[in-house]
Amino acid sequence: xxxxxxxxxxxxxxxxxxxxxxxxxxxxxxxxxxxxxxxxxxxxxxxxxxxxxxxxxxxxxxxxxxxxxxxxxxxxxxxxxxxxxxxxxxxxxxxxxxxxxxxxxxxxxxxxxxxxxxxxxxxxxxxxxxxxxxxxxxxxxxxxxxxxxxxxxxxxxxxxxxxxxxxxxxxxxxxxxxxxxxxxxxxxxxxxxxxxxxxxxxxxxxxxxxxxxxxxxxxxxxxxxxxxxxxxxxxxxxxxxxxxxxxxxxxxxxxxxxxxxxxxxxxxxxxxxxxxxxxxxxxxxxxxxxxxxxxxxxxxxxxxxxxxxxxxxxxxxxxxxxxxxxxxxxxxxxxxxxxxxxxxxxxxxxxxxxxxxxxxxxxxxxxxxxxxxxxxxxxxxxxxxxxxx
Ligand code: NZQ
Ligand code: ZN
Numbered sequence: 001x002x003x004x005x006x007x008x009x010x011x012x013x014x015x016x017x018x019x020x021x022x023x024x025x026x027x028x029x030x031x032x033x034x035x036x037x038x039x040x041x042x043x044x045x046x047x048x049x050x051x052x053x054x055x056x057x058x059x060x061x062x063x064x065x066x067x068x069x070x071x072x073x074x075x076x077x078x079x080x081x082x083x084x085x086x087x088x089x090x091x092x093x094x095x096x097x098x099x100x101x102x103x104x105x106x107x108x109x110x111x112x113x114x115x116x117x118x119x120x121x122x123x124x125x126x127x128x129x130x131x132x133x134x135x136x137x138x139x140x141x142x143x144x145x146x147x148x149x150x151x152x153x154x155x156x157x158x159x160x161x162x163x164x165x166x167x168x169x170x171x172x173x174x175x176x177x178x179x180x181x182x183x184x185x186x187x188x189x190x191x192x193x194x195x196x197x198x199x200x201x202x203x204x205x206x207x208x209x210x211x212x213x214x215x216x217x218x219x220x221x222x223x224x225x226x227x228x229x230x231x232x233x234x235x236x237x238x239x240x241x242x243x244x245x246x247x248x249x250x251x252x253x254x255x256x257x258x259x260x261x262x263x264x265x266x267x268x269x270x271x272x273x274x275x276x277x278x279x280x281x282x283x284x285x286x287x288x289x290x291x292x293x294x295x296x297x298x299x300x301x302x303x304x305x306x307x308x309x310x311x312x313x314x315x316x317x318x319x320x321x322x323x324x325x326x327x328x329x330x331x332x333x334x335x336x337x338x339x340x341x342x343x344x345x346x347x348x349x350x351x352x353x354x355x356x357x358x359x360x361x362x363x364x365x366x367x368x369x370x371x372x373x374x375x376x377x378x379x380x381x382x383x384x385x386x387x388x389x
Pocket of ligand 1: 038039040041068070072096097098099102138139141142143144148179180181182184194252282
């Protein structure tokens, strides 16, 4: 293991009915709230009514920012910042998925400065303060509720950036898996693939002696692979939703990656890709991850892929070479995802080979190193994208 610090002070309120603690939590920080949500799912499934009823009962005043896009945009962040300043908001409440939470993370730092928030996101300026915020999660996948990360798209400049700040940490996160029961099948698949891709990013690291962490990661992957097909035929099953929501939250809580830094190169490529093409993050990951795996598989890395294939993907290993076991594991992962309904090719999203060069350039431009386990050059990224077409 590498030496590490673990610090994640977000209060996690997980399980059915935890919403009842909402107003007590908010009142420790303020009484004027910006309520942030997306395109309307929270109104259709009753979560908005539940939240606003509680706010009214507790005499908490609020203003609203609605319409946060999947892949949230800078322009929406700027609207939220303006609302905070105009109404002297002292707490921000995100109700939604990763997009709403990420948008909120940018709003809270932007509301406390006169600097351009995009400069903070691009690491030109440091955030010096942030409004307190909490989140109510309505979809499993990103694990944004316990992570510092936020990903914002500047659509006008065709740029999508992941950034972090110590002020982007939530005060609390309410994860009630029953709120995810209305997530449609396709979106559920994207979320599960995203969660699995976070675990897989962790899994590919260079540190030695991580047997406990390996088994944590493998057991989460095995469980998600077991439960997801059952959930996909029974979308309102609260037990399955609970397991998947817990997997999503734990995956980016920093508890599964103590002592090492995972790869994250595939995430960097997907973020660059969706700066140009507004595709679901989990869909992009389903296409790119198996092709990243095939590309980085070699004599030095084969042991890790072999372990994954045997421990997680149920590959028979007798009378097979390590390479054959590793390849069978990668193929099996891709098959599992496509059988659930995830896309396999970038052309499924009408992305053509002409786009490859600009996506590779954008990836290199936006990160210092593209991959900690296997650093990728522009040429490497081009090849992975070509294989993904
Ligand atoms: O907008 P509404 O109407 O609310 O509908 C949303 C949206 O269309 C819908 N949805 C959410 N909860 C629902 C529901 N529909 C029915 N019932 C519910 N209970 O789902 C759609 C997708 O929502 P979104 O928030 O965009 O999804 P997700 O949570 O996958 O977030 C994706 C964003 O997170 C970023 C991605 O890049 C992308 O921008 N990521 C953030 C990370 C982080 N902060 O740590 C890590 C991830 O790797 C990822 O990059
Ligand atoms: Zn992700």
